[in-house]
Amino acid sequence: MSVDWSALGHVAVVSVGATVGIVVVFALGVRALATREPGPDGTSNGQGTLALAGLCFAACAAVIGYGLYLIVPQFH
Numbered sequence: 001m002s003v004d005w006s007a008l009g010h011v012a013v014v015s016v017g018a019t020v021g022i023v024v025v026f027a028l029g030v031r032a033l034a035t036r037e038p039g040p041d042g043t044s045n046g047q048g049t050l051a052l053a054g055l056c057f058a059a060c061a062a063v064i065g066y067g068l069y070l071i072v073p074q075f076h
Helices: 005-034 047-071
Strands: none
16 A cells, blocks of 8 residues: 555645635634724624625635535535
C-alpha cells in the first residue's frame, strides 16, 4: 500500500483554506449584523449592513449545501 503524499498534501491545503474562508465569511456576516446602528427614530438604518450580512450567510449556506451534495450519494 502506497500513499500519494502530494495528493494528500493538496487535499489538506484545500481543506484548511476552505475552512478558513468559510469562517472568515461567516465572521464578516456576524460583524455586519453587530455594527448596525439605530437611526434617529430608534429603527435601524443599516440596510446596507443587513444586506451584506445576508449575502455572507447565503454564501456560507451555499458552500455547506455544496459540500453536502458532494458527500451524500443520493443527491447525485
